[in-house]
Amino acid sequence: MKFLFRIVATIKANMRVVLRLKLRLFSSALTASIWGALFILPLTLFFRGEDIAIALAYALIAFSMFFLLSTASWIGFNIRRNIMNGIIENQLVSGLSLVEFITAELVTGLLYTIVGIVTFTILASIALGIPALNIVSVTALVIGISGLFLLMWGHAALIGAATLIAGTSSIIIELTSWIIPLVSGMIAPLYKLPEPMKIFALMTPFSHPCELVRYGILGIETAISLQLELVLGITAPLIYVMVGYVAIKYAFNKIRREGFRTPTAR
Amino acid sequence: MAKKGIEVRELVKRYSTKIRKGFLRSETKVIEALRGISFDVHHGEVVGLLGPNGAGKTTTIKILATLLLPDSGDAFIEGYSVVKEPHKVRECIGVMLTVEKGFYPMLTGKENLEYFGRLYGLKGNYLKKRVEEILDLVGLKELGAADRIYEEYSLGMRARLSLARALLPNPPILLLDEPTLGLDPPSARRIRELVKNLVRKDGKAVLYTTHNMFEAEIICDRILLIDKGVIIASGTPAELKKLVRGFRAIVLKLREEVIANKLIKILNTSGYEKISKIKEGELVNVKILVEDPERELTTILKLATSHGLEIDYIAIQEPSLEDVFIELTGAKE
Amino acid sequence: MKPSFIDLVVAEFKNFFIEFLRRKSLIIALVMYPYLLTALIMFIGTMFGSLEYFKQKIPADPLLFFLASSLTLLISLVIIDDIGARFIWEERMGTLPYLMLIPTSTAKLILASPIPRLALTSCWVIAVLAPTAIVIKGVGAGLAVVLTCLIATLGALCFVGLALIIGGLLILSRGEWSIYWVIRPLILFISGIFYPTALMPIWLRILSMTLPLSYAIEASRMLIAFENPEMRLILINVTLMTALAILYTPLGLKTYAYLEVRTKKLGGLRI
Numbered sequence: 001m002k003f004l005f006r007i008v009a010t011i012k013a014n015m016r017v018v019l020r021l022k023l024r025l026f027s028s029a030l031t032a033s034i035w036g037a038l039f040i041l042p043l044t045l046f047f048r049g050e051d052i053a054i055a056l057a058y059a060l061i062a063f064s065m066f067f068l069l070s071t072a073s074w075i076g077f078n079i080r081r082n083i084m085n086g087i088i089e090n091q092l093v094s095g096l097s098l099v100e101f102i103t104a105e106l107v108t109g110l111l112y113t114i115v116g117i118v119t120f121t122i123l124a125s126i127a128l129g130i131p132a133l134n135i136v137s138v139t140a141l142v143i144g145i146s147g148l149f150l151l152m153w154g155h156a157a158l159i160g161a162a163t164l165i166a167g168t169s170s171i172i173i174e175l176t177s178w179i180i181p182l183v184s185g186m187i188a189p190l191y192k193l194p195e196p197m198k199i200f201a202l203m204t205p206f207s208h209p210c211e212l213v214r215y216g217i218l219g220i221e222t223a224i225s226l227q228l229e230l231v232l233g234i235t236a237p238l239i240y241v242m243v244g245y246v247a248i249k250y251a252f253n254k255i256r257r258e259g260f261r262t263p264t265a266r
Numbered sequence: 267m268a269k270k271g272i273e274v275r276e277l278v279k280r281y282s283t284k285i286r287k288g289f290l291r292s293e294t295k296v297i298e299a300l301r302g303i304s305f306d307v308h309h310g311e312v313v314g315l316l317g318p319n320g321a322g323k324t325t326t327i328k329i330l331a332t333l334l335l336p337d338s339g340d341a342f343i344e345g346y347s348v349v350k351e352p353h354k355v356r357e358c359i360g361v362m363l364t365v366e367k368g369f370y371p372m373l374t375g376k377e378n379l380e381y382f383g384r385l386y387g388l389k390g391n392y393l394k395k396r397v398e399e400i401l402d403l404v405g406l407k408e409l410g411a412a413d414r415i416y417e418e419y420s421l422g423m424r425a426r427l428s429l430a431r432a433l434l435p436n437p438p439i440l441l442l443d444e445p446t447l448g449l450d451p452p453s454a455r456r457i458r459e460l461v462k463n464l465v466r467k468d469g470k471a472v473l474y475t476t477h478n479m480f481e482a483e484i485i486c487d488r489i490l491l492i493d494k495g496v497i498i499a500s501g502t503p504a505e506l507k508k509l510v511r512g513f514r515a516i517v518l519k520l521r522e523e524v525i526a527n528k529l530i531k532i533l534n535t536s537g538y539e540k541i542s543k544i545k546e547g548e549l550v551n552v553k554i555l556v557e558d559p560e561r562e563l564t565t566i567l568k569l570a571t572s573h574g575l576e577i578d579y580i581a582i583q584e585p586s587l588e589d590v591f592i593e594l595t596g597a598k599e
Numbered sequence: 600m601k602p603s604f605i606d607l608v609v610a611e612f613k614n615f616f617i618e619f620l621r622r623k624s625l626i627i628a629l630v631m632y633p634y635l636l637t638a639l640i641m642f643i644g645t646m647f648g649s650l651e652y653f654k655q656k657i658p659a660d661p662l663l664f665f666l667a668s669s670l671t672l673l674i675s676l677v678i679i680d681d682i683g684a685r686f687i688w689e690e691r692m693g694t695l696p697y698l699m700l701i702p703t704s705t706a707k708l709i710l711a712s713p714i715p716r717l718a719l720t721s722c723w724v725i726a727v728l729a730p731t732a733i734v735i736k737g738v739g740a741g742l743a744v745v746l747t748c749l750i751a752t753l754g755a756l757c758f759v760g761l762a763l764i765i766g767g768l769l770i771l772s773r774g775e776w777s778i779y780w781v782i783r784p785l786i787l788f789i790s791g792i793f794y795p796t797a798l799m800p801i802w803l804r805i806l807s808m809t810l811p812l813s814y815a816i817e818a819s820r821m822l823i824a825f826e827n828p829e830m831r832l833i834l835i836n837v838t839l840m841t842a843l844a845i846l847y848t849p850l851g852l853k854t855y856a857y858l859e860v861r862t863k864k865l866g867g868l869r870i
Contacts, residue, residue, distance in 0.1 A: 023777050024776075024777045026777075027777035027778065027780055027781045028777070028780070030781050031780045031781050031783075031784060034781065034784040034785050034788050035784045037788055038784055038787060038788050038792065038793060038794075039639065039640060039793065041793065041794040042640050042644070042665070042793040042794050043640065043643055043644050043647070043648065045644065045648075045652070045653045045656050045657065045794070046644035046645065046647065046648025046649055046650070046652055046653050047647075047648045047649075047652055048652055051648075055647065055648060058643075058647045059643070059647075062643055127800070169622065169624040170624075171622075171624035171625060171627065171628045172624050172627070174628075175627065175628065175631060175635070178635045178639065179635070182635075182638060182639060182642060187639075187642075187643055188642065188643060188646040188647070189646070192646045192647075193646075279866070281865075281866050299866075325866075328866075331696070331700060332699075332700070332863075333696050333699060333700070333863065334863050334864075334866055335860065335863040335864045337864075353601075353702050353703065353704075354702075356700055356701065356702040357600070357601070357702040359700070361696075361697070361700055363693075363696055363697075364693060366693075367692060367693030367694075368692070368693035368694055368696075368697055369692070369693075369694065370614065370618065370692065370694065371692065372617075372618045372621050372622060373614065373617055373618060377613075377614075377617055380613070381610055381613065381614045382697065382701075384602065384606055384607075384609060384610030384613070385602055385606075385607065385610055385698070385701040385708065386600060386602065386701060386702065387600035387601055387602035387603070387606055387702070388600065389606060389609075415621075431697065435600065
């Protein structure tokens with residue numbers, strides 16, 4: 001129970017900061033909405049005028065997946081910076097583990113993400129019409145969303161480990177946040193993908209929870225049987241979490257032994 | 267008397283800050299950072315601006331560096347007004363602000379200096395020669411750090427590079443804001459030696475802010491004690507010490523802070539006023555300024571033993587600059 | 600010693616290229632971004648919708664349309680970031696006060712700062728656009744590629760005045776990142792970077808008319824992606840953005856100078 005207490009305490013502290021920096025919460029929601037609109041509006045060009053509501057619903061789900069992965073990436077990336085700036089160090093010596101730290105950060109990050117998605121949905125609904133969202137299966141949706149959260153945790157931990165070990169730059173993190181959703185079936189239904197891409201996407205943990213969410217809220221058929229997808233939708237992210245856990249533990253022990261890797265001049 | 271490099275006349279600066287009173291409510295508070303300070307710095311001297319945090323030291327440096335405009339008053343650098351002729355002023359000054367950052371992290375020390383040199387209008391072979399010369403002067407070459415990227419620099423190296431940038435255009439005036447803050451003793455000593463040499467050899471005028479009394483005592487020709495935006499005393503270190511003339515200090519070293527606090531309370535109730543407390547490693551020093559230390563020591567010891575307080579070490583000292591500072595600013599800890 | 604504008608440009612060139620070559624990720628980003636942005640929109644668009652509908656709405660080649668848009672976005676960001684947001688980046692590194700201490704106006708330095716990145720990005724626009732345009736439209740598209748690049752670069756330069764105002768406001772707000780993060784995509788959105796302004800609601804269209812970038816985007820896309828580009832319309836767009844630049848640049852310089860003094864009065868510079 002102690003670990004829960006520590007996580008809650010960290011979330012509480014983070015939330016205090018969020019409430020104190022109201023402008024930042026508001027602007028991050030607005031920023032996310034504008035970026036969303038920037039990429040989603042051109043998608044409507046590929047639809048008939050009367051299908052805008054469907055286009056918006058598809059685009060909204062794609063945007064949310066993209067946004068969630070991006071949030072996880074930045075949480076992972078900031079671990080190194082926060083350690084180097086001495087922000088995490090004090091929390092670690094006060095008994096908070098990196099695992100607990102990531103969990104608390106994820107909850108705070110989710111708050112920003114959700115506020116962003118909701119703001120975007122409201123603005124898009126006012127400007128273009130209400131997206132045609134229709135819950136087809138609550139089970140698929142719940143498992144899909146749970147799987148997505150697990151994925152975020154695993155991804156944050158893996159990116160955290162990579163940046164701790166290799167000092168990966170922010171631009172590389174940003175690029176991976178673009179490439180992964182494109183190639184792993186996070187933003188487009190698998191059955192629509194070309195065969196080699198579909199096989200590749202099925203082998204990644206990212207596609208499964210996304211397929212379930214798309215089925216649950218848009219009614220888009222899954223590429224493999226729904227029963228199998230329901231199992232994979234939670235087990236694949238769980239495996240990803242375990243990989244992330246091992247990686248961050250290894251990375252943290254490595255930097256405790258060897259210190260940080262910094263770039264050198266030539 | 268040497269020519270005046272810096273003339274400060276009746277500088278006043280107020281800041282308004284917002285104080286949070288609730289989720290949506292906040293209150294605006296006006297802080298008077300400078301309340302009409304005036305002083306001069308001549309060529310060939312180091313003048314120390316000494317004061318506690320928030321006294322107005324950095325505000326003064328910022329105004330002199332043209333980074334901040336005063337609400338009233340003016341200052342002149344080599345005769346140029348910081349308010350009306352900022353470009354001219356900038357041609358005459360070298361400034362060192364915070365030492366821990368202020369350079370491009372992915373550029374080497376040398377590349378950073380070359381960049382800033384070009385911004386100062388230095389170019390070609392002269393720039394290259396000047397950068398080499400300065401790197402050598404501040405000891406970065408000797409440390410093998412000139413071609414290392416800034417991100418890898420230690421705090422000491424960063425401070426040296428910061429001083430190097432200030433010296434790059436060879437300005438007659440140096441404004442140094444706590445240049446040795448957080449540095450290890452050898453780096454701090456190197457910076458102090460460099461500054462002293464520049465003043466002696468090149469006749470530069472230096473305004474040096476610090477709250478390190480020891481440093482102020484050894485580097486500054488004159489000291490201005492500033493507190494709450496007002497200069498409360500000025501003079502050479504020896505002149506300032508005379509302000510508490512007639513007093514000497516009884517220093518009592520105690521093992522625990524609780525005991526020190528107890529002792530201070532007892533001494534206060536017994537009529538002793540000029541008391542300060544300073545932590546020194548594991549021990550806590552309690553300093554009492556008195557006119558007749560030999561006589562007072564017996565009374566103080568009696569008071570301590572009657573309350574069961576254990577004292578580890580006793581000494582009688584001449585008052586230091588620190589005592590003057592504490593006495594005048596009222597800072598007890 | 601007072602540095603000339605050329606001295607400042609030389610300093611910025613050296614600084615930029617040393618850092619650019621040392622941070623390989625910057626090279627990767629420059630190379631990949633136009634392709635990634637185009638791929639993302641085209642991928643989702645064709646997965647969920649259809650190219651036919653696109654062509655019904657816009658008489659243009661979709662690949663060239665989005666590629667030209669992405670490249671114009673890259674060029675526009677040079678000005679928005681290097682002029683508008685230069686202050687907050689420098690403030691973060693602690694270099695801002697030292698840049699303000701050089702014996703010339705800070706605005707002059709700020710104007711010199713985007714030139715290296717602008718030159719590099721413009722070359723990259725040609726490198727990316729030329730092969731794609733030649734494959735789709737034939738060898739004759741070579742001239743259109745060069746003209747597109749020129750229009751996009753000119754459009755970015757026409758935005759300097761507004762970027763200076765943004766920069767001044769950011770410095771006055773004590774380097775408030777939140778404002779910058781909102782302004783950055785908002786400008787691109789209103790300028791119709793990926794969505795033609797003609798299809799936007801009227802109030803957004805009016806807003807977009809005040810931004811020189813809108814005209815640059817419209818003209819460059821028309822030139823490279825449209826099946827039968829109307830030279831008259833392209834010229835009108837170029838004229839309008841130049842006219843706006845003539846209005847905004849002196850206004851931007853004056854506003855920046857005022858805001859810098861105001862910041863110094865309020866004690867807003869973080870050191």
